[in-house]
Amino acid sequence: MSATLHRLPGHTPSLDPMIGLVARDMDHVNAVIVERMRSDIPLIPELAGHLIAGGGKRMRPMLTLAGAQLVGYAGDRHHLLAAAVEFIHTATLLHDDVVDGSDLRRGKRTANIIWGNPASVLVGDFLFSRSFELMVAGGHMRALEILSNASAVIAEGEVNQLTAARRVDLPEERYLDIIHAKTAALFAAACRIAGIVAERPDAEEVALDAYGRNLGIAFQLVDDAIDYTSDAGTMGKDAGDDFREGKMTLPVILAYARGGAEDRTFWRDAVEGRRTADADFAHAVDLVRRTRAVDDTLARARHYGQRAVEALAIFPDSAIKDAMIEAVDFAVARAY
Structure with missing residues (x-):
């Protein structure tokens, strides 16, 4: 697979190549x-x-392993x-569902x-506390710094x-600030700590961070788009x-900006809870x-996906690199 974001004719992008390559490591993580x-x-383990x-794919820890x-x-x-x-x-999902009053997560209550x-x-x-225990047990202060900072940034987002x-x-800028923090920060940290624990050069750390961060933004943009194009069975x-x-x-921000007076009145009433x-x-x-x-939201997602792919250019070609490129394509293709 070339280092560009695209779908080959007849090929549906998948996480399966990455899942297969990190399967043995993931068994250890699951344990x-x-x-x-x-x-x-x-009640806690239950x-x-x-x-x-x-039923989640555990994409974030998988990215650390990849x-x-x-x-x-x-x-x-x-x-x-x-x-x-x-x-x-997982801790952030539990808290988010309380804040949002959500009824479904991955198709389950x-x-x-x-x-x-x-x-x-x-x-x-409890899970946040366990995560910090694991960071300390990981035995690398910079990894602890990166993950603890990401936790704070997520909360701020x-x-x-x-x-x-x-x-x-x-403003669109504030929306992007929000998704940088609440989604992209953990994707970036999950990838960057791989370079840290392997004690790789700064350039490789930065490249891994850029890959994860741009993938996270693309992932969230697609999520926000398919809220208006899909159903519970597809979205979970x-x-x-x-x-x-x-x-x-972003879909609402763009639709509001492009709509006429009647459309803007509708969006104002809807966003304020009256429609x-x-x-x-x-x-x-x-x-x-x-x-x-x-x-246009999906076009932005493809843009950030391409930036994620380009961040991997400094690494030599390999099966895992191809799988990480396909993971980007998968994240974007979920909307199609």
Whole structure:
């Protein structure tokens, strides 16, 4: 596969090549996850296991393992750090579902719906604590610094998103700041720590960071687009969740900017929570399509995906590099 973002005729991009190449390492990571979820309080592993075993592809820890393989790391400390990445991600999902009032996650009822908000928040806190234990056990202070900073940035991004909710005048720059923080920061950290633990040159660390960061932005842009183009079976959450929660994602920002006075009145009412019925969502879908807001959001995703691919140029060709390039294509192709 050449180092460019595209889909070959008749080929559906997949994570399968990466999954296959890191499978042995992932077995070790899964063992760490199971061991570190243990607690004398039965609710903790029960609730955490509901989400961790809920069908996700574990893309973020997989990226740590792939990055380590890309730079030729031969140790095993990346297993602990990859598990820490998964715990950080899972903790943020538990907290996000409480904040958003979500009913579905990966097609299943969310933990907060089953066990309640207090339990979800507290188990999320438990997983954050476990992630920091794993960072320390990983034995590399710079990796601890990168992951702990990413945790703080993610929290800042979520607060930024919360305070930006239901604001129809949200600038595109602030939206990008939010997704840089709440999604791209962990993708970047997951990749960068592979270079750190392998003690690779700064240039390789930076390249891994750029790959993960741009992949994360592309991933989130696609998520925001398919909220207006897909259904719960495809997305693993209710279609229109972002719409009903008043989130100013890029499709809405573009559709609002391009709409006439009547369209802008609709968006203002919708974002402020006065137009949330199924018919209103159907109208919103029509508006984002008519203004090409979804098309242009996906074009931005392809742009960031290409930047992710280009970041890998300093590494020699290999099967794992090809798999990491295909992972970018997969992230973008989910919308098609």
